[in-house]
Amino acid sequence: MMSDHLSDATIQALVDDELPETLRAAAEAHLASCAQCREAVASLASVAETVAETAPEDCHFCASGQFWDRLSCRLSRVADRESPYAVMALIPPLLLGAAGLAIWLISWVVTIVTLLTWAGVIPPLGGLLADMAALHRTSLHTPILLRWFLDAVVALAGTIRSSSANWPSAARSIVRFGLVQGLLSLSLAITVALFAVWAACMPDCQPTGGGTAA
């Protein structure tokens, strides 16, 4: 724009009603006598008005309630993820699952040791424990409390040996196996049941609250 005409910035500020009062009077006085600047102002105002008229109205978009329903669903998911207590809900089933897994592993160790003992591959563990305990319980270097404990182990091993001496080895193995596997199955069943209860208590994706927006 030439210096004897209004600058682009002035024309724009005039169209947008952003020109300070002090400059506005001078600009309007210039416009009264300058057809070129009047045309520039009218042209810019026309563009601004044309764009403003294409602004979408409410009817272009989904209803307010529908918008809120979708949003509140997303917000509830965000809130659950952010809450430190959300992790707490996972702890009981995870602990039970870990306990179930531990029992399952122990049951296999016990089963394998029992079968190896029955097959004569390794000596009976009860006997081994009793022998070890007998070795140390009389030693003067063994602390008194440990000696009392070893006495109890020896007594217990003796009781087990005398009470089960008449059982066929295979039957004993089967009973132990069944007992351990039964415990394992029970713990797994409890874990699964708790998982199911936990899943049922999880908040589902339904709109909640926000009555003002609906």
Add this chain to the structure above:
Amino acid sequence: MEEEKQYEGQLVRRANRGDLDAFGEIVERYRLRVLRTAHGIVGSSDEAEDVAQEVFVKAWQALDSFRPGGSLGSWLYRITVNAAIDATRRRRPQVNLDDIAPPPSEQYTERSVLDAEEAERVRRAVRHLPPASRAALVLREYEQLSYAEIAEVLDVPMGTVMSRLHYARQSLKDALSSQDLNHDV
């Protein structure tokens, strides 16, 4: 005006404490403004809805960062502009102008003297502006924000707002006066 600001500040504080009703009121106050701004930048109603959803989720997550005494409107507009520009950048390689033309139902709801074809021509020209100029233009023409408010939303000096607006309007004037606009796009 000041009372309005204080009330909105209270809404933000309540929402920040997890009050979903308070946040619902914020959403209801700004939903249309956010949708309109997003529509101006992304160019389609469906995408504007997605952007608006994203805006309010981000706002919900970032309520902590809202400066007490600040303008809730400017804060939400800023999130909207950023989200909408991100959305246009994400889908730019797959953009197809036939896809972003408004559905038939939209073509007959213009409130002005503009006919549907003219309105679509203008929107298409707006969509061809660089994102920064488009955002400034939409905030000015759709939302009627002042230069100072646009500068706050876009976090740029007022002179930059004016130059972006000037560039946008000049480009639009050239595009709309061109008879070959439809062939260009």
